[in-house]
Amino acid sequence: METDATGTPDGAGLGGQVRSTVARLYRRFRSERPEGSLGDTALEVLTRLHKHGPQTLTQLSDHDRVAPASMSQSVNRLTSAGYAIRTPDPNDRRKVLFSTTPQGAELAHAARTQRNAWLDAHLHALSPEDQNTIARACVLLGNIADS
Amino acid sequence: METDATGTPDGAGLGGQVRSTVARLYRRFRSERPEGSLGDTALEVLTRLHKHGPQTLTQLSDHDRVAPASMSQSVNRLTSAGYAIRTPDPNDRRKVLFSTTPQGAELAHAARTQRNAWLDAHLHALSPEDQNTIARACVLLGNIADS
DNA sequence: CATGGGTCATTAGTGTACCTAAACACCAGT
DNA sequence: ACTGGTGTTTAGGTACACTAATGACCCATG
Numbered sequence: 001m002e003t004d005a006t007g008t009p010d011g012a013g014l015g016g017q018v019r020s021t022v023a024r025l026y027r028r029f030r031s032e033r034p035e036g037s038l039g040d041t042a043l044e045v046l047t048r049l050h051k052h053g054p055q056t057l058t059q060l061s062d063h064d065r066v067a068p069a070s071m072s073q074s075v076n077r078l079t080s081a082g083y084a085i086r087t088p089d090p091n092d093r094r095k096v097l098f099s100t101t102p103q104g105a106e107l108a109h110a111a112r113t114q115r116n117a118w119l120d121a122h123l124h125a126l127s128p129e130d131q132n133t134i135a136r137a138c139v140l141l142g143n144i145a146d147s
Numbered sequence: 148m149e150t151d152a153t154g155t156p157d158g159a160g161l162g163g164q165v166r167s168t169v170a171r172l173y174r175r176f177r178s179e180r181p182e183g184s185l186g187d188t189a190l191e192v193l194t195r196l197h198k199h200g201p202q203t204l205t206q207l208s209d210h211d212r213v214a215p216a217s218m219s220q221s222v223n224r225l226t227s228a229g230y231a232i233r234t235p236d237p238n239d240r241r242k243v244l245f246s247t248t249p250q251g252a253e254l255a256h257a258a259r260t261q262r263n264a265w266l267d268a269h270l271h272a273l274s275p276e277d278q279n280t281i282a283r284a285c286v287l288l289g290n291i292a293d294s
Numbered sequence: 295c296a297t298g299g300g301t302c303a304t305t306a307g308t309g310t311a312c313c314t315a316a317a318c319a320c321c322a323g324t
Numbered sequence: 325a326c327t328g329g330t331g332t333t334t335a336g337g338t339a340c341a342c343t344a345a346t347g348a349c350c351c352a353t354g
Contacts, residue, residue: 014270015267017282021285024289031342039311041311042310044170056331057331064174068332092320095320096332140280144270145171204303205302239350242301243303
């Protein structure tokens with residue numbers, strides 16, 4: 001369709017362009033993953049626990065727009081590796097609160113820094129306006145993702 | 148605001164923000180997928196074949212930054228579903244050219260349109276300025292992904 | 295022209311991450 | 325004490341990526 005002047009990769013309109021860029025970045029992130037470490041999702045969850053404190057399974061699954069069952073699995077990888085623990089909610093015993101262990105907190109920080117290293121390097125090489133453009137686009141696209 | 152990536156105070160640095168946004172969008176795309184249809188990767192490959200004509204396995208895997216073996220699997224899903232076919236390259240018989248069948252071409256167009264529908268709807272609701280911001284960010288991030 | 299090194303594609307086996315469906319435990323209202 | 329709703333888990337299945345190993349082919353060199 002409309003081949004706009006922005007160097008269209010594969011998709012037709014802006015939607016296709018966004019989709020294609022996101023898919024490419026996502027794969028790139030995955031390939032940049034240090035060996036022997038946790039998966040992308042598990043690490044995101046760990047980071048979230050570290051930053052926002054203990055949360056229930058449904059809180060986590062809602063945030064990631066994932067079925068509770070999927071999140072249960074992801075969290076299992078964390079708990080069985082000793083990076084997170086379950087605690088029954090004293091007020092409502094159907095609920096389970098997940099929180100990081102000290103090792104989990106440490107890993108969250110270390111792994112995240114390492115993983116963002118190459119990305120940050122590239123981003124810092126851009127002009128401040130370009131960085132600002134990306135920051136703004138993240139907000140806009142984040143809103144769409146949450147809609 | 149967050150101007151730092153290594154010792155982030157509250158929010159993540161720009162790198163973390165980008166990573167998080169991309170992951171969320173990616174999951175959202177996946178969840179928006181109509182049932183019984185092909186996966187995201189397979190569909191991207193099919194679209195690419197449809198737009199750029201027959202290609203070899205390595206061309207496809209290079210483009211998606213994926214191991215050849217992974218791409219082999221993906222195209223297997225396409226061929227066994229009747230959406231693509233293999234043709235031996237007459238010039239170099241180590242190579243195999245993949246191309247879409249008529250049904251594949253049809254599906255590529257239909258599915259892609261359907262998949263971009265909600266995304267395009269949201270994007271068109273933004274101001275032209277914001278759309279431009281996103282387009283620019285896509286180019287910038289696309290370059291980083293390809294680096 | 296044969297052999298051997300490089301390239302292209304595939305198969306086999308593994309791991310992560312998602313899904314649905316179904317079970318189980320618990321809370322609250324009638 | 326049922327009953328319906330909520331929160332979590334288990335079981336089974338799919339998609340997509342990886343590494344390692346294999347087979348098929350091209351080309352160059354001896």
